[in-house]
Amino acid sequence: MKKILTGVAAAAAIALSLTACGGGSSASADGEINYWLWDANQLPAYQQCATDFTKANPDIKVKITQRGYGDYWTTLTNGFVAGNAPDVFTNHLTKFPELLKTKQLLSLDDALKDSPVDLSAYNEGLADLWVGQDGKRYGLPKDWDTVAVFYNKTMTADAGIGDDQMANLSWNLEDGGSYEKTIAHLTVDKNGKRGDEPGFDKNNVAVYGMGLNGSGAGMGQTEWSYLTGTTGWSHTDKNPWGSHFNYDDPKFQQTIAWYAGLVNKGYMPKLETTVGASTAEIFAAGKSAINVNGSWTIGQYTTSKGVDVGIAPTPTGEDGKRSSMLNGLADSIWAGTKKPAAAAKFVEYLGSAACQDVVGAKAVVFPAVKTSADKATAAFKSEGVDVSAFTTHVKNGTTFLFPITENAAKVDGIMSPAMDAVVAGKKDASSLTLANEQVNALFK
CATH class of the missing domain: 3.40.190.10 (Periplasmic binding protein-like II)
Structure with a gap:
């Protein structure tokens, strides 16, 4: 990459063992959780991910809400204040520092404890973006853009x-x-x-x-x-x-x-x-x-x-x-969730190739998982769209990370x-x- 992050290298190494257990409590992974996103074009893919997730985890139901970008953040902010924000939500790097400062995010190091997440599966640098100044991780990458x-x-x-x-x-x-x-x-x-x-x-x-x-x-x-x-x-x-x-x-x-x-x-x-x-x-x-x-x-x-x-x-x-x-979104868990274990399990699934392969096949965005991004490139190609102008930056290392x-x-x-x-x-x-x-x- 054009700019290489060094300040979070140690934190990233420590965070290689993220897991899908409950947010620092013995709460069971069950019940209904709410997941919010803003991109209507991606809604069908994530609805399929939610369906597949519930099929594999029948004790956890996922309700998805999609709102336009501006309304999304206004409603989400109001939800933080009112105490009724979604358990899991799509996060943006421009919002991440303030959400971290106001303690609205649940540390994934605390929320995920048992089954490891291989951060090397993501495109270089994306996982680094979601590590706070405290060295803890607050999001798993979902996609990237150039x-x-x-x-x-x-x-x-x-x-x-x-x-x-x-x-x-x-x-x-x-x-x-x-x-x-x-x-x-x-x-x-x-x-x-x-x-x-x-x-x-x-x-x-x-x-x-x-x-x-x-x-x-x-x-x-x-x-x-x-x-x-x-x-x-x-x-x-x-x-x-x-x-x-x-x-x-x-x-x-x-x-x-x-x-x-x-x-x-x-x-x-x-x-x-x-x-x-x-x-x-x-x-x-x-x-x-x-x-x-x-x-x-x-x-x-x-x-x-x-x-x-x-x-x-x-x-x-x-x-x-x-x-x-190079920008990248992530899925984060609201610190006020009453179902941290279920939310953590869903975030882990959202960050996996199983879900991101589904997203990639829809030819809308490039998933964060490298193999899933390859599937997106193939899906775009099948629709007659050559996206190499975007992927060449990642391939040739000519990106710099979103500040x-x-x-x-x-x-x-x-x-x-x-x-x-x-x-x-x-x-x-x-x-x-x-x-x-x-x-x-x-x-x-």
Whole structure:
């Protein structure tokens, strides 16, 4: 991997013997447990997992609830306060530190004691993400994601750009490389002039070369992190549990200046015009030629009616290597569960190849278990979708792990408006130095 975690190596080794017994009590593994998730596309797979689990464990019933992402976290937070949160729930790395701090998570070291879980079965680094600063584990990995370039093959063909060219784009800080040249050539104004042709009207664009997800706030997962990752820049001094951010680094600010420059040149839409809009839907409507997005959106893009979609890997940097943030979800147990033994047994099953093979076969996401992820790749292929642009990062070790820190919400509260101002053209990228000072002040 591009960034290797060292701070949790000892904890990960200790945690290799996780088991499926009750959360530090003699409670029996029976009764009904509640499991929550937010992705409707994955609901059928997990319903099948729950059915298979109950068949093997008839004394435990599983009730699954699915809610949209925003409503999911609001309802879950209310459940923590009211004391009626689900026994098991899908956890996200942006929420993990705060849930740990407020003691809403049950340690799996305490909850799982008898049958070992082989953490080496998961893709490298994923298990490390869910170890707290206390050295204990609070989640078993369920899936992972990277980013890639979705493009409209009709538009690239009309522009004389072949699939091989799209698969071998390069980027640099000096002039944006072939990546910027391609984005410019794919941009077309309302008079039919391309972005790299004389007379191009950047104020009247019909098709943008690049779609805009947003400013990326402090993480930039799908917006710019795949570019900053090629420069050697990292979000924090260490990961996980870094306590110093690097938004004042010249390489970071130069990258963001380049990114914001695409808007100024007319190659990417203005930030204010994208508020509340779905980038994928704008792409499907033929208003943008390229979108960089995560592997969780594969189905959304490839099922766009009337659009022949290609998927290319992210561009190489000056060192000739690609880069992508590697994010991963996990299943966690609520500390207030009244059925810790049953919940632990279900979490162990969710983290096993038995369940993740089912998830992989649905061709929606890449499961955390390596062999199950291979099944997902095969399932996508059977549907005519080549997902190698996403898997190449894992195969070639060009990933860096999602930053895990305390004060995540506060960091976002500072960086979101600061980044919006830069991408909107209201402030220079150098203004991020002040934002960085404000962020680092949170850790003093």
